[in-house]
Amino acid sequence: MTPVLSVNQLTKFYGPIRALNGVSFDVPKGSVFGILGPNGSGKTTLLGIVMDVLKQTSGSFQMFGKTPDADTRKHIGTLLETPNFYHYLSGERNLRIAAEIKEKGHEQIDDVLKKVNLYERKGSKFSTYSLGMKQRLAIAAALLGDPDVLMFDEPTNGLDPVGIAEIRNLILQLAAEGKTIIMASHILDEVEKVCTHVAIIQKGDLKTVGTVAEVLSKNADSTNLIEVSADNLEQLLIVVKGFAGVTEAYVQEGFVKVICGQDISARDINRYCFDNGIVLDRLNLKRKSLETTFLEITGKVSER
């Protein structure tokens, strides 16, 4: 089947800074495709090139098997980076402009506003909206014309927890309707909860790509994630890092999370800590999450 989006050796320089480095991947039809990467890794640059607001230095991309033009974009709902609207116009009037450009009828405007819970404030000026409301309006604009492909760049940016849950449910619902969703995010949890596929990019390099299950299993056989805790986490962290075979350790949510080789068991860690004068009060061997895989792939925080 022809991929919805196919990028081929995309490279982008901003002056001397390389934002994308020969990135290639395909987005299959009907997938929820997460582009995951730390801030500044090139996610927005990638989507910007695909939407023709940025020009690539080299490489190419295709949508539905052909080089896209302005008309192709009319059938894609896109939220790129920030909600971009005329501040002096109401939410509704802004959507009229979007609908007019997309050549979709105005009669859908109320529907999409209701979908994102903004209907009551449709007459207020955009400049009076909160960050979350602006984000909702941008999502509403993307939904105009019921497009088959949606591109969301950090869709839950600025939303409160309830809003985040709503938007996630909306994305899942859209996916269930068979729409293809391409979503850039730096929030692992978000990608893990809604995506079927994931591409991880870092500093413009594509690190890995595939279904979420593939990406997890690709790295799953080589490492374990063990959670440990003790009275003194800092000391524990230093000790654990000194253990041969530990590839990465960091403190999170009151635990020291240890990523280590498959050959190291919870028992080994326990003994090693005890030998070094630390008595563990918690010890968990965790199922691997996308988060640990992500951290392994992208390296330590300081290296990002």
Place this chain on the structure above:
Amino acid sequence: MLHLLKIEWLKLKNYRTFWILFILFLISLFGINYITFLVQSNRPQDPMSTALIGAPFQFPEVWHTVTYMSGFLLFIPGVLMIITISNEFAFKTHRQNVIDGQSRTQFIITKMMLATIFAVISTIVVFITALLFGLFEKDSVFSTTGITYILYFFIQAVSYMMVSLLFGLFFRRSGIAIGVYFLYIFLLENLIAGLLDKYANHIGAYLPLKSTNSLIPFPFFRNITSQFYYEPNFTILLVLSAVYLTAYIIVGKRKFETVDL
């Protein structure tokens, strides 16, 4: 075409700043001509001064006088033009328009059409102003002689609008764009023109905006000034105006089509 202009209309229709400035422009157009009218009507009514000054608000001179004076106010629709483009940059709606399905070419062409419409509207208003002043001036009999000044004013207006569009495109922020635009049209170009006139064989009048300004020469004391001051070649001025205008369009279009938005 109409569809693109309809989108542009939706953007401007409820933009209060735009309409306030537009109304001020209309008032100022009448104002600057009325001030000129008052000044010249206060002159001594003897045959000597009449021979010198002429009757600037009678037909056919009124076409010349009004278009000349109104040219000084073209910076106002110029500012409106800069605001309409720099707003897009400020709100990043130029990106959103492209994302939503306008081509970059459509976007920039629409702005150029808007610039032309601003010029057409300015010209119509100036035409009406000249007509009214001419009709209300005593001893004035309607005449279309010299009505070509309306055409020259239109050329001047289009050039000003396109230049302001370029300033907006290149500086992106309204503050800096308007600042540099004012500096250029009021100071820099006059300075360069002055220097060129002094040291380079009077070619100052052929600078980009000067060449369109020079299409409508200083209307008062014509009998005297034309004898003492160098008068640029009119055909060259017309050709240059067209060349510059083409250049603005090509540069502006190229700029928006290739740059990272």
